Amino acid sequence: MTAVDPNAAPALSFTDLNVRFATEGGLVHAVKGLSLDVKPGEVVALVGESGSGKSVTSTAAMGLLPANAVVTGEARVGGVNVVGLPQDKIRAMRATEIAMIFQEPMTALNPVLSIETQLVETFELHDVAYGADAVDRAIELLRLVGIPEPEKRIKQYPHQFSGGQRQRIVIAIAISLRPKVIIADEPTTALDVTVQAEILDLLRRLKDELDSGILLITHNMGVVADLADRVAVMFRGSLVETGPVQDVLTNPQHPYTKKLLAAVPRLENVELVTGHGDEAPVAGRELVLRAEDVAIEYHMRGKRFRAVEGVSFDLAKNEILGIVGESGSGKSTIAKAVLGLIPVADGTLAVHGEDLASISRRRAKAVRRRIGVVFQDPAASLDPRFPIGDVLMEPMVIHRVGTKSSRLERAHELLDAVRLPRDVVNRYPHELSGGQRQRVSLARALMLKPELLIADEPTSALDVSVQAAVLEMIKELQQEYAFACLFVSHDLAVVDLLADHVLVMKDGHMVEHGTTSSVLHHPQADYTKRLLAAAPVPDPAEQRERREARRALLASL
Structure with a gap:
């Protein structure tokens, strides 16, 4: 890993950045006086819960804020302040000076265009290369990010690649013109642990090769420990703590940072070399x-x-x-x-x-x-046209259970159980936060007093503190309802x-x-050992050891 030059001019810098959104209820202050630098070859992780202002900060640097945004202060990319810069000049800077890796590769890639078309487009739009030369450069990029047989696969479409390969392609597009700044917005959230580890290894290598500054936006503290040099913690639009990754993750100073880290589940005391777990059967299982x-x-x-x-x-x-x-x-x-x-x-x-x-x-x-079921994305699993009360009572209506008053009583009972106010029955899904929507999904799943609950990735889209609350709730509800x-x-x-x-x-x-x-x-099993070795932990020193142990394990298998 290359050392970061502390005297180098920042690749990306924010000075007293304020972002307000004009709404019907007045101005909403989303980012409050943020000042932060990212040096060439440095990874700065911007962490915080949903609504803290992380993504608004990054989109301000990309010049992608909506028309109702009022921006003051500075967001400098390679010395150029993009706040107030005309759109044509900002557009020319994208990909050449600053690029973004988005969270969901299937929405970042055009499903009806081949990978070749999407990669070549970047070269042609910026007058860098055309025709066969552009295709050759695109193939080299795919080879660089680890896509096998790039000469053949460049003709394929996004749906013909796995999730990890699609994210590699998004990274290839982002680095195609060797930008000075890369913004990685939750680049591994949708990926499993082994693919996540591969993507982090790739970003680490590319950062060193390109000497680009990376602004990493994530709520995964294990990813922060694995990749970041410095950490900046945001809370309600303000920067509350910054410092080297080792200091912030192992000795946090601000109460909010402490709360955030306390909510992170940790996988500890894993033995990857030998194994002999106890497997005593439990009597009287129903x-x-x-x-x-x-x-x-x-x-x-x-x-x-x-x-x-x-x-x-x-x-x-x-x-x-x-x-x-x-x-x-x-x-x-x-x-x-x-x-x-x-x-x-x-x-x-x-x-x-x-x-x-x-x-x-x-x-x-x-x-x-x-059987009750809780899906991964609460926004997609709740009908946006119905108030929460109707959403909750729907299973009872379908199975013709109870009267209107008894259904409403059951809805109120379960809202109490998941710690939501009873007046939520009159609100719509879009009026609730992600964590609140997932609590509604839990309540709906339990409406018919199921003996079996199926939870398919119920917390992967949630912040660590919200995730901790939902997991604790599942345990409490199971004790109460014994499902x-x-x-x-x-x-x-x-x-x-x-x-x-x-x-x-x-x-x-x-x-x-x-x-x-x-x-x-x-x-x-060797496969289980590989999965466990790929799971990051929120301690930089321990994560470095785990990364080396993982490489040794993969070499031995």
Whole structure:
């Protein structure tokens, strides 16, 4: 890693930056007098909860704020103040001076254009290269970011790449003209731990090669520990603490920073070399879900694709089973099959002894009444046209349970349980924060008093403090309602905190299954060891050791 020159002129600097938005209710002060520098070759992490002003700060540097934004102060890119700069001049600076890596690569890439077209476009727009020369440069970029067979794959479209490969392509576009500043806005949030580790390694290498300054926006403290040189903490639009990553993460001074770090789940005491976990059976378990040699197929264009094969497990009342693995491993496919959204091709998948593959549709509906579900994105899973009260009572209406007054009473009871005020029933989803929406999703899932709760990545889109509150709520609600829970996640620290048992999936097959202590702290399978080695921890010194241990482990496998 190259050393950062403390005397170098900043690649990106903010001086007394203020951003206000003109709304119907008056001016909203989103960023309050922020001053911050990013040197060439330095990674500065900007952290804080949703609404703290992180993304507004970055979009101010890109000149992408909406028309109702009132901006004062300075945001300098390579010495040029972009505040108040004409749009044509800002547009010329994008990609050449400053570039952005967005959170979700599928929305950053145009789905109807080939990767070649999208990469070549950058060279042509800035009069850098045309025709065959531009294509050759694009192929080199794909090779640089680790896309295999770039000469062939450059002709393909975004949907033909995995999530990690799409993010690599977005990074290739961002670095195509060797910008002085790269803004990485949650670049690994949607990725599983092994792909995340690869992307962080790539960003680290490119930063050294290009000598670019990187402004890293994230709520993942493990990513901060892995990549950042300095940390800046934002709270309600203000910068409350800055300093070297080691100081801020291990000895925070501001109460808000302390609160943020205390909320981070930690995966500790993992033994990656030898393993012998205890696997004592628990007597008197009341089984809710049982899978025996389950196979699940997708039917596409007359062809069959077997997504899951040979999976066996069981889940009892008042237990949580965590299913982990990389994207495409079959985690969510199992959850969908339990919900009856995908038919079981082979084997037995039974809820309270009733095999979902063999019962009638009417009986399946009755079984599904005993299952609640919480999805990954609360904004997408709540109908924006209905008030929260109608959203909560919908399961009772569909299954014809209770009267209007008893349904409303049940809605109020569950709003109390998830610690939301009762008047929320009259609000709409867009009037609530992400954490509040996920609490509503939890309440809705429990409306019919289910014996089985399926939670598919329920906290991956949430800030660490909100995530901690939702996880604590799941544990409290389980104690109160005694449901079994199937918890799908790629965050191993969250699974370690919450689950009693863990099932590890790879390419549709079960590679390891057992108690959480045995699987996550004494893993037997090489694949589980790779997953654990890739999970970052929020301590820079420990993370450096884990990074070296991961490289040694990968070299030995």
